[in-house]
Amino acid sequence: MEIITCIAIGVAGGFLSGLMGVGGASILTTLMLFFLKMTQQQAQGTCLAVICLSFFSVLVYYKKGHVNLNVAALVGVGFILGGIVGSYLAGAMPEQILKKCFAVYLITVAVKIFFSK
Numbered sequence: 281m282e283i284i285t286c287i288a289i290g291v292a293g294g295f296l297s298g299l300m301g302v303g304g305a306s307i308l309t310t311l312m313l314f315f316l317k318m319t320q321q322q323a324q325g326t327c328l329a330v331i332c333l334s335f336f337s338v339l340v341y342y343k344k345g346h347v348n349l350n351v352a353a354l355v356g357v358g359f360i361l362g363g364i365v366g367s368y369l370a371g372a373m374p375e376q377i378l379k380k381c382f383a384v385y386l387i388t389v390a391v392k393i394f395f396s397k
Contacts (some may be wrong), residue, residue: 285315290330294337306386320378321370
């Protein structure tokens, strides 16, 4: 893998996640699929590993008073449980089906955002 491409994906994903608060699945997974030619499972797994490093972005928001730690802790518990189940399911699913599920997710989010007030 090209080091410059990986770093550029990280910069783009980090910038857009920090700017818009969007999840890594929306940005990093897509960039890894297109530019690194990873499988869907590889891109998702790698994205989850990178998300652990978002702690530094959280610090910026926290210092400005924009992090609700109680909500973050409760959502985090659910995130851990859901992440374990979801990752097992994604690993067992054929890549083409997983790609279609990912596409439906992205379209649903885009439509929801586009038509929201």
